[in-house]
Amino acid sequence: MGTIHLGDLLPNIRREKAMPDREKRLEMLRLMYRIRAFEEQVKTLYDYHSFQRKGDIAADEYDVEVSGVIAGAAHVAIGQEATEVGTCAALEADDYVASTHRGHGHAIAKGADLKRMMAELMGKKTGYCGGCGGSMHIFSSELGLLGGNGIIGAQIPIATGAAFSAKYQGAKQVAVAFFSDGASSQGTFHEALNMAALWKLPVIYVCENNLYAATTPAPIALSIPDVADRAAAYGMPGEIVDGQDVLAVYDAVSRAVVRARAGGGPTLIECKTYRFVGHAGGGKSPHNNPEELAVWLKRDPIALFEKKLMADGHMTADEQEAMRQEAFAEAEAAVAFGKQSPFPRPEDMPVTAGVALS
């Protein structure tokens, strides 16, 4: 089965690379730093047991000393920043993104504020969802964030529905569904791709193939080596890109966005990437394969992009260091903001009208 490339299907779509200017490139690097800095903080602050056995304590009595802790489920994506930033940099502000359980980077790349993100992960009232969502559920109607999702693959029909909405209303928006190699074996993936192709919906399916579904290696879960080849079954273009190369991701997604806005329908883009940390536990759980990791660490997407920007004369070493420090300071400020923020009280919960607690 051969991968179909965009240009093969639609020769009129420009085939030259979509290349961002210097300013945009530096902004992309800044976003990658911001995500990395945020994720490193999440890893540090994560403590699975921190909020347990607190159920009988009123919200305002939670110990301030532990209030900067992130508990429960928090999945970090260190190593995957190029897919997050490369994709979202190709979108407009009002485009939609439906994300995964590993979605901090998707939200930040789409413009989310680190302070409100961190507060949400800490369960604080000032978070994006007032503490009702948590790490896996960052929503923002202003940013077009349709939430992360704790159910693998559930976001794929949701993004497809957002694209349906845009087309139905004659808007020019597109929607992106982020998902993983693991989700490409869920029924929702196949059902959604079929409908999107049938109805030429403006949706881009971005598979971040990081080679593992939690701890299950892709080769023992996928019947074919490349997720992109699954696009052929639905008559849509499927393209493989180097997921560690932010410009390659940007280029592929940009072309898919142009095609989607022009009424050409959906695209499946498979980014070959790698997660540098364990599946769960804020990245603290054991890594799947330390030997393999050592090889992939040589292809850190941030280091690769730094090198390219300097080689191309877009950035000096001083500028780079200043940007990096700025991002890490921003993440520290987000932690301080989260710690200082109050916990929500039960009466702050947006209980659905007509639905009583009893």
Place this chain on the structure above:
Amino acid sequence: MTMREMTYTEALSQALREEMARDETVFTIGEDIGPVRQPENLWDQFCERRTWQTPISESGFTGLAVGAAMTGLRPVAVIMYCDFVTVCMDPIVNQAAKVHLMSGGTIKVPMVIRTPAGAGTREGGQHSQSLESWFVHTPGLKVVMPSTPADAKGLMKASIRDDGPVVYIQHRLLHPIRGPVPDGEWVVPLGSADVKREGQDVTVVAISYAVHKALEAAEALAGEIDVAVIDPRTLAPLDVDTILQSVEKTGRLLVVHEAPGQGGAGAEIVRQVTEKGFEYLRRPPRVLGGLNTPMPYSPPLEDACLPQVGDIVRTVRGLVRE
């Protein structure tokens, strides 16, 4: 108010057509709702732009409807048989029901999941269930089960206009039932029960098609036992006050529905009445549900699994004489 006589299906169709004409964002999506079958006579008027005939992908199109509802539309997703919700429980339970809360109240999911349900049509174990209790047990969902043509219309309009997800369950045997339906703007608010018949001796709360069986039983008992019949119309939210007012008078409660009694909506109604009106009860409350078994095909077996008029009569007599 001008009334017109029509079937349950015609009333439902009228509600959908009026709401789709009133609001561009309302559309229907589901299997086999195209030009050939036209279950609600929508295609000729609205064609494919508003009537989306899907592949057999309940999970996919229900999830798509959730995404559409989150981004400005008001989908009415049609699940052809209630039994098929098993393959799209995730978009209903984990997505539609939770987005409002998980987003901190910032994103609404105004959608209707409409599904024919119920037994008596001799369709076997996978085309006969009434699964309302699964949805009653899911916070964030509203559950609507109209029993008359007028309610079919008024509750569909209310469901479409509601800003949250509503599961609208219609018993298949109700489809040909005729009744008066108000013309034009006719909206029955969610969470309002209807007293179908006043009575002093026993309160029978009946759900969906069982309302008609309960009314028949009440008629059969007239002169012997004075039976009140209440149709809750929506199970979530539940108008327990109307039920309590009746139980205060009668002191006896029987809930009738087709779904098995074990873990059913009747158990929930009894719980609420017991907690709030225990002092009114002169007898232990009863639930008459379907037998606790998967549905068999053979007509006499199927009939034996469902609460029938005779069963209601006997149970009501038992409540009075015990």
